[in-house]
Structures are given as C-alpha cells and as structure tokens.
Amino acid sequence: MGVTIHDVARAAGVSVASASRALSGRRKVTPETAERVARAAAELGYQPNAVAKALRDQTTGTIGMVVPGIGNPFFTTIVEAVERELQNSGVDLLLCSSRYDPQIEARRLGTLLARRVDGLIISPCDIEASVPAVLDAARRVPLVQLDRHIEGGAADWVGVDDEAGVTLAVEHVIAGGARSVVFAGSRLVSSSARLRFSGFERAASRAGVEVLPPLLGEFTLEWGVEAGRLLLDADRLPDAVICGNDEIAVGLVRSLRLGGARIPEDVSVVGFDDVGHATMCDPPLSTVRQPVEEMAAEAVRLLGQVKAGDPRPAQRIAITPRLVVRQTSRPPAAGGAD
Amino acid sequence: MGVTIHDVARAAGVSVASASRALSGRRKVTPETAERVARAAAELGYQPNAVAKALRDQTTGTIGMVVPGIGNPFFTTIVEAVERELQNSGVDLLLCSSRYDPQIEARRLGTLLARRVDGLIISPCDIEASVPAVLDAARRVPLVQLDRHIEGGAADWVGVDDEAGVTLAVEHVIAGGARSVVFAGSRLVSSSARLRFSGFERAASRAGVEVLPPLLGEFTLEWGVEAGRLLLDADRLPDAVICGNDEIAVGLVRSLRLGGARIPEDVSVVGFDDVGHATMCDPPLSTVRQPVEEMAAEAVRLLGQVKAGDPRPAQRIAITPRLVVRQTSRPPAAGGAD
DNA sequence: ATCGAGCGGGAAATCGATTACCCGAGTTTC
DNA sequence: GAAACTCGGGTAATCGATTTCCCGCTCGAT
Structure with missing residues (x-):
C-alpha cells in the first residue's frame, strides 16, 4: 500500500539518492532528473513516509x-491558540487529555516521549501528583508548562499571574461597596486553584473585609450551581x-438568581x-481576562529556547491579566477613590 | 539523549536479539538473561523508540x-467517547481540528497519512468540499466517518438518524399544540445541517402545520441569540x-426570554x-439525544473491520435517537392521542 | 553411539528516507 | 598538458527495533 522513494527512483530511472x-532540493540535480523524478512521484502518488x-x-x-480536559472551554481555547501559533511552522500538535488524572497524564507523557515528540507543552493536572512525570519528561525533551504548573518551580512555565488577577477582582468588588466576600473555586489540587485562592485570601484580609468560609469543589458549571445553593442556604x-x-x-449567577437574589444589586460576582460564554451569560459576566493568545505565543517561543535537561534555572513567565467589568458586579461607589 | 536496545544489550552482556x-517476551529466553536484560533496561531507563x-x-x-472544531461541545464529547473506547486497546488517538475549513482538513489528513496512522475517524466539515480528501484517505487506510459525512455514500459512516430525530421533535411540538413552526439551524454546508433541515421540512409539511422561513446561520450560541432576535423582530x-x-x-431561549417571550408557554423550543449544558440551561432544554457512547463504540468496531480501498460497498450505520422532553416544550395537549 | 528434536542465542536483513563518501567527466588554471 | 576543482550521480551506511535464519548444545530415543 506504500509507494516508496525506491519506486519513484526506479520509475524515473535514477538512484534513490x-x-x-x-x-528535497537539498542538492542540485540536472533539470532533466528533477523533471523526471517529479513526474514519477506525481504519477505514483508518492507520499514520503x-x-x-x-x-x-x-x-x-x-x-x-x-x-487536563478538552471539555473545559478554557483548555480548548488555549489549545486552539497554540495550534494557530504553530500552524505555519511545519510542526504538528499531538493533543492529549489527561482527564484530570495524574496516572493517565503520566501514561500520555510516556507515549508522547516514546513517539519522540520534539517538545512538550503541558498543563499538569495536579500540583503535587504530576511532579515526577513532568520532571522526568523535562529531562528528556524541551518542556514548557502552560497555565497550570507543578510545585517547586523546577520546570519552565508560562501563564497568568493568578494572584494579581484575583487581587484586581477583590479590589474591584470592594470599591463597589462589598463588605463581606467569599471565594468559590476548586479544591486545591492545581496551581491555579491554589494561587487564586491564596491571592483571594491575601487581598481580602489586606482590605480588612469580612471573609466567609470558601466553597471549594470543581471548575465546573455544576459546582457553581451547587455553590450558589449553599450560599442561599x-x-x-x-x-x-x-x-x-x-x-x-x-x-453561581444562575442559581443565585433562581433563589431570588439580584445580581449585582444584592451580590457581585466576578469570574x-x-x-467561552462569559459574554453570553445573563447578565454578562465581570471577569479576569486571561491573555490566551499571548500566553500561547510565549509558550511556543519559550519552547524553542528550552533544551532538555537544561541545568539553567527554569523561567517563569507570568503575564498580568486585565479585569473586564461587565454587569455582574457593582461599579465603584460614587465619590469613591476611583 | 536516547538509550537504545543496543545499550541495554551491551550492559546486559547479550545480543540485541x-x-x-x-x-518483548515473544520468544523464550533463560530466566537468567531475562533477569539481566530487565535489570539493565531499568537501570538505563530504556524506553523503546x-x-x-x-x-x-x-x-x-x-x-x-x-x-471540525474542538470548541463545539458536541465534538469534544464524541472525542472523549472515542478516547474512552480506545483506551484499553493500546492504540493512541491523534486528534486534529479542521477548524471548519476543508483546506485545513485536507492538510491534516495528509499529515496523518504521512505519519502512517493505522486508521482514521473523521467528521468531514463540508459535505461537498471534503469529498476528494476523504475519498483519497479512504483509499489508503481504513476510514470511518462519524457524525457528519460526505455526499455520495462512498465511505463508511456511523451516526445518528438525523431525519428521524428531527421528526420526533416536530411531532412532539405539534402534539403540544403548535400550529406554526420554524427551523433555526446552520447553513447547509454539512450533512447534519442538511438532513436536519430536510427532515424538519418533510415532517412539518406532512403534519400540515404552517412553516415559517428557516433561519440558517451557524451551530453556535451566538447564532441562536441572533436567530431569537430575528424572530422577535x-x-x-x-x-x-x-x-x-x-x-x-x-x-435562542435566552434571547426570546430577554424579549419577553415565555418558554414554553408562548414558544416551544427543542434542541x-x-x-454540554442542555440540562443546565434555564429552563432545562427539551432536545434530541445523540447516543454518543454507542456511536463511538460502533465507529471503533467498524474501523476494525474496514479495509483500505475496499471495493465492498460502504456501510452506513444510522442509530435512531431518542427525544428527551424537559421544560422548553409544551407537553402533549391533555386528551391528545398520547 | 547416533540421530533428531528442541532450545537458547547471535549475526544480519528489514522497514524507508537521508546523506557521507566516492567516482568519473568536464572545466579551469598555471 | 597536468593538476586541481566542480558538478551530478551512485553506493552504501545510518537511524532503532524486530525477526529470520542459522548454529551449537543438550537430551531422549533407538
């Protein structure tokens, strides 16, 4: 089923060399040979192996x-951005999902390494459990972490400054008059979950507002609904x-409203x-914007510089995010400082 | 950077054979050689190329x-189902997105073939423009179309019976008392778009209800919002x-409600x-359920049977979908036939 | 004692594309 | 006119794992 370069060479009456x-055009040949080889290749439908x-x-x-998962719109967005970034470089992307399971993640890394990928971009699902597999992979090929990262800072990373982002959000709701705040996030199994939560705690306590016990579950719509119910209870x-x-x-917005709360009059919500659907939400969601394109570009650029098992200290590139104020949060109080 | 089997053999003091x-254990060796090779492999961190x-x-x-795209939850769901189906078979999935562009699709098929995949599962983005690339690929390796398909019926396919599904939906809303119906779908560039639309037209005209001009755009939330606005206007x-x-x-539900229409009292909507979020929609969406797991299983099974360039007529496996009635459609009129 | 079977191991071919190396013919240079 | 050089082309090595083919040894049967 395979036409090889030997077949082409024979058909053209020349050597495989x-x-x-x-x-390939990597060394000159006479126009005649070029022509005959090209014709033979076309006729046989040759496709290099x-x-x-x-x-x-x-x-x-x-x-x-x-x-971690392609069901999460954030990851599909970032995958698409990386794909776009790569599309004219002649490099193909081999995409895998770990389904939020460090074991599957390790297996996927193993098969990618066995297939001798030239580099790896990974968003490790677990800040602790992903450590051995990620470090092991980084020893074999250039590797860049994107978005999530493992603890210890031993591998290069590109992402958003989670703490700065959350701080923007906290300061924004406080400027809008909030005196009691709560964090609804995911269990602290990933770096994103941890840093966003710790950023929240730090910013809130610095501001001196009341901090209610956090609601930690999953990064899903379902958990948001559940969290809203818990707040209403x-x-x-x-x-x-x-x-x-x-x-x-x-x-959360949906279940709070269903429970009779007005957004943002009674409760401000920031994502x-x-x-995905932040703009299509009802009402449109105030949120911290991740500069996904920029992150993808930076990750690809960095990957080109990283060498496998490089003793040089790992780089950590944290891009500062921007707050996008829409309609789920009260605007700064009139006469306020800003 | 690569430990080869030669290194292992040398370290163990045996031949590469x-x-x-x-x-591999594919031929017996003495327990002693087995042991020494295993130890050498482990010590060197050998990973077969x-x-x-x-x-x-x-x-x-x-x-x-x-x-066509990994941003669409339907495709991510079906990809995950195929992945699950494959996970214990030792084959890896190489996932590509055509971004709804037949040219990119053809390129992706080309590189997958160059990388000598053992088979292909594809949901062709365009019912016409995808034809040459898909048929060409089917000539080289086993290929099964999943969900969408090209025209002409020349390549194997597994999917849902779109016409039957839409017929269920139409008959359901009519049983609920609807006298005028409209179709809001995508431009007729894919098989799904065409069959769902034609199924709608047939079922509606057979039922003798009034059929308003269709609204054809994209398979996106944004288009649904826009279509709702058009209806309100x-x-x-x-x-x-x-x-x-x-x-x-x-x-559509969201923008109709924003415009003051009550769902389902004023308008029944069926997806x-x-x-994805059909159950999380507000109110929960009545819809036609695609048996995604079953489709994925069937596709993988069929792929195992298909041979490249097989002259045998292509198989088309259409699974009949089920209507899931939730709260965006009026229930059958009391005293009705069912 | 001899023949054959069975067993474990090694040398080398194989997959397909690329390229280091070599060769012969033609051209330039002193 | 001979040495040096260029140019296009061919042969064979290379990448790493698997497997075919063959060899030598042992054991059992006759």
Whole structure:
C-alpha cells in the first residue's frame, strides 16, 4: 500500500539518492532528473513516509500537548491558540487529555516521549501528583508548562499571574461597596486553584473585609450551581463572590438568581478566564481576562529556547491579566477613590 | 539523549536479539538473561523508540481523528467517547481540528497519512468540499466517518438518524399544540445541517402545520441569540422552534426570554445533541439525544473491520435517537392521542 | 553411539528516507 | 598538458527495533 522513494527512483530511472535530492532540493540535480523524478512521484502518488524520515533525522516535527480536559472551554481555547501559533511552522500538535488524572497524564507523557515528540507543552493536572512525570519528561525533551504548573518551580512555565488577577477582582468588588466576600473555586489540587485562592485570601484580609468560609469543589458549571445553593442556604448572602473560573461563576449567577437574589444589586460576582460564554451569560459576566493568545505565543517561543535537561534555572513567565467589568458586579461607589 | 536496545544489550552482556526477546517476551529466553536484560533496561531507563518500531512493524499503533472544531461541545464529547473506547486497546488517538475549513482538513489528513496512522475517524466539515480528501484517505487506510459525512455514500459512516430525530421533535411540538413552526439551524454546508433541515421540512409539511422561513446561520450560541432576535423582530412568534443543535437552542431561549417571550408557554423550543449544558440551561432544554457512547463504540468496531480501498460497498450505520422532553416544550395537549 | 528434536542465542536483513563518501567527466588554471 | 576543482550521480551506511535464519548444545530415543 506504500509507494516508496525506491519506486519513484526506479520509475524515473535514477538512484534513490538522486530521487531524494530532486524531491528535497537539498542538492542540485540536472533539470532533466528533477523533471523526471517529479513526474514519477506525481504519477505514483508518492507520499514520503514520515516515520522513516523521523527515524533517520532523529526529529519528528511534532510537539505534544497535554491538558487536563478538552471539555473545559478554557483548555480548548488555549489549545486552539497554540495550534494557530504553530500552524505555519511545519510542526504538528499531538493533543492529549489527561482527564484530570495524574496516572493517565503520566501514561500520555510516556507515549508522547516514546513517539519522540520534539517538545512538550503541558498543563499538569495536579500540583503535587504530576511532579515526577513532568520532571522526568523535562529531562528528556524541551518542556514548557502552560497555565497550570507543578510545585517547586523546577520546570519552565508560562501563564497568568493568578494572584494579581484575583487581587484586581477583590479590589474591584470592594470599591463597589462589598463588605463581606467569599471565594468559590476548586479544591486545591492545581496551581491555579491554589494561587487564586491564596491571592483571594491575601487581598481580602489586606482590605480588612469580612471573609466567609470558601466553597471549594470543581471548575465546573455544576459546582457553581451547587455553590450558589449553599450560599442561599446560609443565614445571609455575602456582598460579593469571587469565582475560580467563569464556569463556576455562570452556574453561581444562575442559581443565585433562581433563589431570588439580584445580581449585582444584592451580590457581585466576578469570574476568571473570560473565555467561552462569559459574554453570553445573563447578565454578562465581570471577569479576569486571561491573555490566551499571548500566553500561547510565549509558550511556543519559550519552547524553542528550552533544551532538555537544561541545568539553567527554569523561567517563569507570568503575564498580568486585565479585569473586564461587565454587569455582574457593582461599579465603584460614587465619590469613591476611583 | 536516547538509550537504545543496543545499550541495554551491551550492559546486559547479550545480543540485541536476546535483549529484544527478553523485553518483548515473544520468544523464550533463560530466566537468567531475562533477569539481566530487565535489570539493565531499568537501570538505563530504556524506553523503546516507537518510531523505529513503527517503521519495522509497518504499523504505528495510532489512529487519527479529525473533527471540525474542538470548541463545539458536541465534538469534544464524541472525542472523549472515542478516547474512552480506545483506551484499553493500546492504540493512541491523534486528534486534529479542521477548524471548519476543508483546506485545513485536507492538510491534516495528509499529515496523518504521512505519519502512517493505522486508521482514521473523521467528521468531514463540508459535505461537498471534503469529498476528494476523504475519498483519497479512504483509499489508503481504513476510514470511518462519524457524525457528519460526505455526499455520495462512498465511505463508511456511523451516526445518528438525523431525519428521524428531527421528526420526533416536530411531532412532539405539534402534539403540544403548535400550529406554526420554524427551523433555526446552520447553513447547509454539512450533512447534519442538511438532513436536519430536510427532515424538519418533510415532517412539518406532512403534519400540515404552517412553516415559517428557516433561519440558517451557524451551530453556535451566538447564532441562536441572533436567530431569537430575528424572530422577535417579526410580526408574530411561531408556536415552536426546532433547532439544529443545543447551542443554537440555548442562545435562542435566552434571547426570546430577554424579549419577553415565555418558554414554553408562548414558544416551544427543542434542541439537538443533548450534550454540554442542555440540562443546565434555564429552563432545562427539551432536545434530541445523540447516543454518543454507542456511536463511538460502533465507529471503533467498524474501523476494525474496514479495509483500505475496499471495493465492498460502504456501510452506513444510522442509530435512531431518542427525544428527551424537559421544560422548553409544551407537553402533549391533555386528551391528545398520547 | 547416533540421530533428531528442541532450545537458547547471535549475526544480519528489514522497514524507508537521508546523506557521507566516492567516482568519473568536464572545466579551469598555471 | 597536468593538476586541481566542480558538478551530478551512485553506493552504501545510518537511524532503532524486530525477526529470520542459522548454529551449537543438550537430551531422549533407538
């Protein structure tokens, strides 16, 4: 089923070396041979075997990407951004999902390494459990972490400054008059979850407002709905809820409204990410925007510089996010400082 | 950077043949050699080179999957289902997005073929423009179309019976009392778009109800919102809207309600797919459920049977969907036939 | 004692593309 | 006119794992 370069060479009446040279153009051949080889290749429908080329060249022209889940719009957005970034470089992306499971993640990394990818971009699902597999992979090929990262700072990373982002959100709701705040996020299993939560705690305590016990579940719409119910069940509602991502925020807004709360009059809600349906939410969601394109571009750029097992200290590139104020949060109080 | 089987063999003091046999277990070796090879492999951190293995074996242990877009929850759901279906079979999935562009799709197919995937699962983005690339690929490797398909019926396919599904939806809203209906779907560029629309027209005209001009745009939430606005701008609202997928339906429900229409009292809305946020919609969406797990399983099974360039007539497996009635459609009129 | 079977191991071919190396013919240079 | 050089082309090595083919040894049967 495979037309090889030998077939092409035979059909053109030249050696495989000439055929290869004619097709790749990496050494001159006479116009005549070029012509005959080209014709033979076209007639036979020759398509070079990338596997053989990869073995010989010791490079596959692929990079692997591992994300926790492709059901989450944030990750699909970032995957698409990386794909766009790569599309004219001749490199193909091999995309894998770890389904939020460090074991599956390790297996995926293993098969990507076995397939000799030239580099890896990974958003490790677990800040602790992902450590060995990620460090091991980083020892073998250039590796850049994107968005999430493992603890310890031993591998290069590109992402958003989570703490700065959450701080923007907290200061914004406080400027809008909030006196009691709560954080609705995910269990502290990923770096994003941890940093957004710790950023929240720090900013809120610095501002001196009342901090209610956090609601930590999953980065999903369902958990947002659940969290909203939990808030409604309590004695009183907080003035503001800072959410770990937009999906939680959308679910939360929905269930709070269903419970009779007015958004933003009774409760301000701020999300994180600004991808997917934040603008289509009702009302449109105030949120912290992740500069996804920029992050993807930076990750690809950095990947080009990283060498496997490089003893040089790892780089950590934290891009500062921007707050996008829409209609789920009260604007700064009139006459306020800003 | 690569430990090869030669290194392992040398460290164990045996030939590469013995090392290979010890590691694969495909021929007996003495317990002693087995032990020494295993130890040497472990100590050196040997990981077989899948590229070399693929070249030698003439099989890569991968299958390629090409979908129009990973931003659409229906496709991510079906990708996840295929992944689950494959996870214990030892084959890896190489996932690509065509971004709804037949040119990108053809390029992706080309590189997957160059990488010598053992099979292909594809949801062709365009019913016409995708034809040459899909047929060409089907000539080289086993190929199964999943969900969408090209015209002409020349390549195997597994999917849902779109016409039957839409018919269920139309009959349901009519049983609920609808006398005027409209279809809000996507432009007729894919098989799904065409069949759902034609199924709608047939079912509606057979039932003898009034059929308003269709609204054809994209399979997106945004288009659903826009379609809702268009309906509101007209003289009067239809009794029911059948949507091409759930995203359109969710957007449509939202904008109709924003315009003051009550769902389902004033307008019944039915979606298609039943993935993603249909249950989380407000109110929960009535929709036609695609049996995604079953489709994925069937596709993988069929792929195992298909041979490249098989002259045998292509199979078309259409699974009949089920209507899931939730709260965006009026229930059958009391005293009705059912 | 001999023949054959069975067993474990090694050398080398194989997969397909690329390229280092070599060769012969033609051209330039002193 | 001979040495040096250029140019196009061919042969064979290379990448790493697997497997075919062959060899030598042992054991059992006759």
